[in-house]
Amino acid sequence: MTHPKILLIYTGGTIGMIKDAETGALRAFDFDNLLLRIPELKLLECDIETISFKEPIDSSNMNPKFWVEIAEVIENNYTKFDGFVILHGSDTMSYTASALSFMLENLAKPVILTGSQLPIGDLRTDAKENLITSIQVAALQHKNKPVIKEVGLYFEYKLYRGNRTTKINAEHFEAFASLNYPELAESGVHLKVNKEYLLKKPKVNKDFIVHKDLESNIALIKLFPGISQTILQSMFNAPGLKGVIIETYGAGNCTTETWFLELLIKAARQKIPMINITQCSGGSVSMGQYETSQKLKKIGIISGKDLTTEAALSKLMYLLPKGLSPKKLKNAFEKNLRGEMTS
Structure with a gap:
């Protein structure tokens, strides 16, 4: 039995930071050593590969040029992977999730954005749960086809439609809300997917198209x-x-x-x-x-x-x-x- 293949794309943000035990300074995490840091990922029935931006992007510096870079990573790897998880700073995550939803036309695979309020190395971090469950959500399949076929945002036990979210809190772990649309899934003892709220893919198969021309004036x-x-x-x-x-x-x-x-x-x-x-x-x-x-x-x-x-x-x-x-x-x-x- 072949496991779903998930591509983890690290763009920057708090989730990718670890704290130096001696100095207390934050530094970027080497995602090539992901399984060493988070051995729980081995329990997931999926194969994970990682790609990191050369220079991590602070969420406040996110802009359309970087959206195009993220979209191109997905475009270049679209046929090789069953799902994509994007690690991103939380401050502008809703903007990126919304932009990608329009840029990725006829998307038939999950693109899940996540991040954290605390670095991955902190004792009380929310990073591990957000990362593990985002990968699990991206790997969900039914009859060898992805369950999620849209851009989602996962944070603090809830999966939202990306273009329905907004950041509402700078301090609480529950940082995002989708006030005009129900959550797509909720993580508890079981991962409950609200299938009636998922984006329905057209019955006619259409080619995946990536739009890279954006007007920011x-x-x-x-x-x-x-x-x-x-x-x-x-x-x-x-x-x-x-x-x-x-x-x-x-x-x-x-x-x-x-x-x-x-x-x-x-x-x-x-x-x-x-x-x-x-x-x-x-x-x-x-x-x-x-x-x-x-x-x-x-x-x-x-x-x-x-x-x-x-x-x-x-x-x-x-x-x-x-x-x-x-x-x-x-x-x-x-x-x-x-x-x-x-x-």
Whole structure:
């Protein structure tokens, strides 16, 4: 019987650090010696290989260039492995998970991101459990085919859809939440997979495609009472601006001050796509439910529905280079592409 083959990709982050027993300093862990450090991995019925970035990337320095590097590692090894586990710093993990979900089209294998709040060598570390269970999740098979066929994020006993997550806590082990979509699996005495929530792969087999062209000239604007007209104008007039994401209040509401609406109208005339997402942790934008958002609808603002900020940004980065007309871009953005929004 052949065991599932899992590729472990170390990009950086706390999970890959060990503490020097004498100095207390943190240093990068040599993942070639993974089985020596974590002998429990031998109990898993899978074959594990590792690839590490030459220079570990601090989560705060993650950017689209590194997303492309991660995607290319998966692309180059896609036929050789049954699943992929990406070790990543937790601060920007939801952004990377969301971006990869759009970049990896027709994905038919698990790509699981994980990390930890404490280094792998700490006594109370969460790293071992997160790593071991992520590998176990990536190795899950039914009739010799992967159970998970999407980009997931595993942290503190729960597997989430990657593009539905956001980091909610900098100190607790339970650092992530998926407020608008149930978890895909839960680890307890048994590993319980909620199959009804998994992303369904189309019945027609389509070729795996990796999209590497991403547009990052996007402004992210969080509305707040008293937001400055001067500052907003400078953002909307920024050279090379290709898109705007506006975090509005509640179900998609905003100020109706004349200067603000005129700013949006001007941007709409310049064919700059603008996305309306809620700044609430959970819930959805409902364009036109209130008079304030009705005005946005008339201007042609795109509804981000129940997208997270991370998913909205990466979805726009993915769609902008496609050269779509304003109408087609709006239709594509408001369509559920990878399970990232509720239809």
